[in-house]
Amino acid sequence: MAKLPRNFYLQPTLRVAEELLGKVLVHQSPQGKLRGRITETEAYIGPEDLACHASKGRTPRTEIMFGKGGHAYVYFIYGMYDMFNIVTEKAGHPAAVLVRSVEVIEGFELAVSNRKIKNPKNLTNGPGKLCQAFGIDRSHNGLDLKGSTIFIEDAPPPKEKILTSPRIGIDYAKEWKDKPFRFFL
DNA sequence: CAAGAGATCATCT
DNA sequence: GATGATCTCTTGA
Numbered sequence: 001m002a003k004l005p006r007n008f009y010l011q012p013t014l015r016v017a018e019e020l021l022g023k024v025l026v027h028q029s030p031q032g033k034l035r036g037r038i039t040e041t042e043a044y045i046g047p048e049d050l051a052c053h054a055s056k057g058r059t060p061r062t063e064i065m066f067g068k069g070g071h072a073y074v075y076f077i078y079g080m081y082d083m084f085n086i087v088t089e090k091a092g093h094p095a096a097v098l099v100r101s102v103e104v105i106e107g108f109e110l111a112v113s114n115r116k117i118k119n120p121k122n123l124t125n126g127p128g129k130l131c132q133a134f135g136i137d138r139s140h141n142g143l144d145l146k147g148s149t150i151f152i153e154d155a156p157p158p159k160e161k162i163l164t165s166p167r168i169g170i171d172y173a174k175e176w177k178d179k180p181f182r183f184f185l
Numbered sequence: 186c187a188a189g190a191g192a193t194c195a196t197c198t
Numbered sequence: 199g200a201t202g203a204t205c206t207c208t209t210g211a
Contacts, residue, residue, distance in 0.1 A: 042203070051203070061196065078204050079193030085203085098203055117206085128204045138195095169203055 001153040006146060009069030013088040013095040016069075017043035018183045020086070022158035025102055027150050029135045032110045036102030036124060036134065037155070040184040042167045044085075046095045051173035054094030064142045065094035072143040072150055074136060081128030082137045086145065086152070100168075101125045101184070104133070160185040 004023065009016060020041050027034045044052035053075070054062045064073045065087055073085040073096050085096040102124045104111050111123060111133040124130040131137065136150070145151045164180040171177055 044203075053203080056197075059196080075203090076195060077202055079195080079202090081204050083203060100203085122205095126204070132205095167203070172202085 001155055003146065004152045004154050006068075006070050009086065009088050009145070010090055011088070013043045013045045013097060014181065016086070016088045017041040017097045017181070018162060020097060020099070020152070021162060021183055021185055023155050024105070024153040025099065025134070025150075026153055027134045027136060028148060029110070031135070032107055034104070034107035034111060034134050035153075036104045036106075036111075036130065038099055038102050038152075040099075040101035040125075040182070042098040042100060042183070043181040044096050044098065045181070046089075046093060049095075049173075050176045051167060051170040052095065058094070062094060065096050067091055070145050072140050072145060074131070074138050074141040076138055078128075082131040083127045084131050084134075084136050084140075098127060099130065100127045100182075102130050102134075110135075158185055 020038050023038050025036050025038055047054050054065045058066055064071055068091045069088040071087045073087050074082055076082055085098045088095045088097055104124055114135050115133050124133045143150055163184055165182045166178050167182045
């Protein structure tokens with residue numbers, strides 16, 4: 001399947017988050033190719049969204065979100081984990097989609113060895129886990145998804161029903177914390 | 186199965 | 199100096 005075109009990422013963030021379900025995340029890592037079907041995302045829609053890092057203003061960390069859609073935003077949190085996000089919308093509108101969960105469809109053994117864990121269950125069903133399994137870290141921050149290292153392949157719409165819920169782990173976001181900006185299959 | 190603690194550091198106050 | 203878009207392991211029912 002072809003890489004998603006730039007225009008895909010320039011759409012409204014909530015739409016991108018929903019339409020990313022079923023698409024395929026690809027990482028051409030030094031150790032081998034990894035591919036995974038996206039099954040869960042969250043939208044962080046802009047500076048007014050208190051759960052969005054960009055609501056704090058334009059800083060070195062959030063700089064990439066202020067750029068054009070179609071780039072990777074990878075940040076470090078809780079002292080241990082990297083989170084993989086996809087920047088959306090046009091330059092000047094800071095927003096992104098967090099990829100929370102995938103199903104590995106290629107490179108399973110590499111993913112397991114990257115996780116350094118015995119139980120291959122729950123391999124990539126969380127944002128920290130999928131970054132570890134796919135070997136994604138802050139060195140990939142700002143990467144253009146039109147490149148050949150990390151990108152998203154198009155795929156037919158999912159057959160499963162798309163469900164929504166409030167986002168996870170953002171109790172501090174006041175009236176934004178209950179908004180149904182999480183999408184999953 | 187549920188609940189709790191610990192790991193560990195970039196970023197902002 | 200506090201906290202977070204998290205995960206794993208341990209404990210106890």
